[in-house]
Structures are given as structure tokens and as C-alpha cells.
């Protein structure tokens with residue numbers, strides 16, 4: 001069985017030209033929109049400043065790691081993803097002397113004790129069994145290394161005036177994830193789970209809010225929401241009238257007083273193995 005076939009997620013299915021293209025656009029846009037907040041986190045993180053070797057697990061099309069590497073060119077980066085479509089985009093479009101892209105999965109990648117920091121950005125939520133992720137990452141980290149998890153803070157995600165159809169869509173995504181038992185249901189308590197896991201502790205836990213003010217006609221924000229909706233529609237997992245959600249967002253986005261905020265959480269977990 002191929003690595004890709006082993007890791008099944010309907011939402012993350014990047015096969016097929018349309019799905020690959022939607023994911024490619026989405027990952028570029030998310031990088032562009034949230035990078036200022038993220039660079040500000042990195043610049044203020046002592047752990048990050050000291051790190052030399054970085055592994056980005058689930059790097060997608062490589063857009064994020066490539067941008068980060070421009071800000072911190074003195075570090076060396078390895079970036080893996082299970083999607084053959086996205087990793088070939090990364091290899092073809094973003095090759096750089098300090099980044100190595102490779103098609104592989106967290107579950108099969110085997111470079112033991114090789115990295116100071118493992119980044120998982122917008123990946124943990126899609127996978128199951130957080131303790132086993134910690135175990136796999138602990139195998140890859142150098143002694144005293146850290147896992148940096150970057151995920152949305154869903155409690156901070158808000159549109160004003162409210163968008164009930166979009167909220168209903170988000171609720172269905174949460175119901176689906178609860179049914180699938182993915183880590184998305186446990187995002188607020190990942191730190192608590194890590195603290196209860198032998199040799200792991202929380203080193204940093206920060207939330208940054210990225211606010212957007214309307215009107216949103218032809219904006220990155222509306223484009224981002226449309227791409228999320230397109231990908232969810234393609235995955236065929238939700239019983240939703242997607243065009244009604246699209247129409248609602250377009251009307252909402254025309255209002256000069258429209259406001260939206262997305263919270264991004266940076267959870268830095270330290271692995272201390274006394275036996276190392």
C-alpha cells in the first residue's frame with residue numbers, strides 16, 4: 001500500500017487536478033494572510049532563535065516553509081508531505097539550497113534524533129491519536145528538541161454581523177471531526193494531553209488574533225472562505241447547501257461594517273528524555 005493510501009482523510013484528498021489546484025491556492029493564501037502574525041511569533045521565541053535544524057511535517061505545497069526559510073535563512077529545513085501532488089509542486093517551484101522536500105509521512109519518516117524543531121502547521125487537527133503523534137515526533141527530535149503545533153483557536157473565530165449559514169457549515173465540520181475522532185475536537189487541550197505524556201511539557205502557548213475589516217469584495221478573506229467551501233464541497237462529506245453559504249458570505253462581505261477574526265495558536269511542546 002502506498003504511503004498516501006495509508007493516510008486517509010476525505011478533506012485532505014489532494015488527488016485530481018481541481019482538488020490539487022484548490023489546495024495549492026488555499027495553502028498559498030493562508031501563508032500570505034497569516035505570515036505577519038507568525039513571523040512575529042518566531043522573532044519572539046527563544047526556542048526558535050536557537051534552533052538550527054527544522055522538520056516541517058505536512059508541508060503541503062511548501063509555500064509556508066519556503067517563506068519562513070527566507071526570514072531565517074541560517075537554519076536548515078527538511079519538509080515532508082504525504083501528498084505526491086503537493087510535494088511535486090514544492091519540488092518544482094520552491095527548490096532552495098537550505099530546504100529538502102521529500103514525499104513521506106510522519107508515520108514512516110525515520111531520521112532519528114535529527115531535528116531541533118518539528119513544525120506541524122494545520123496538520124494535527126486532521127490526524128487521530130495525539131499521543132501517538134507525540135511518540136513519532138519524539139523519535140525524530142534531538143535531545144531537548146521541541147514540537148511546534150500551529151492550529152486555529154476555534155473559540156476566537158468570529159464574523160460580525162453573524163453569518164448563520166457559514167456558522168452552520170462550521171458546526172457540521174466539527175460534527176464530522178467528532179465522528180471521525182480527529183484531533184480537531186481536542187485542539188484546546190493538546191497542551192494538557194502533552195503534560196500528561198511522559199517526557200513532554202509545554203514550553204510556549206500563545207494565541208495571536210488576526211482581525212479583518214470589511215468591506216470584503218475581492219478580498220483575500222472572502223477568497224479564503226470560498227476555497228474552504230470549495231474543498232469541503234468536493235470532499236462530499238457534509239449535507240450542506242453550499243451555494244447558499246457562498247451567497248450569504250458575498251452579501252455579508254459587501255457591508256462596510258463587516259468584521260472577521262481568526263485566532264492562531266502556537267503551542268510549543270518540549271521533549272525531555274532523561275535517557276537520551
Ligand SMILES: C[S@@+](CC[C@H](N)C(=O)[O-])C[C@H]1O[C@@H](n2cnc3c(N)ncnc32)[C@H](O)[C@@H]1O
Nearest residue numbers: 027058059060064081082083105106121122123
Ligand atoms: C492543511 S494542509 C497544511 C499544509 C502546510 N503545513 C501549511 O500550513 O500550509 C495539511 C497537510 O498535511 C498533509 N498530511 C496529512 N497527513 C499527513 C501525515 N501523516 N504525514 C505527513 N503529511 C500529512 C496533507 O497531505 C496536507 O498537505
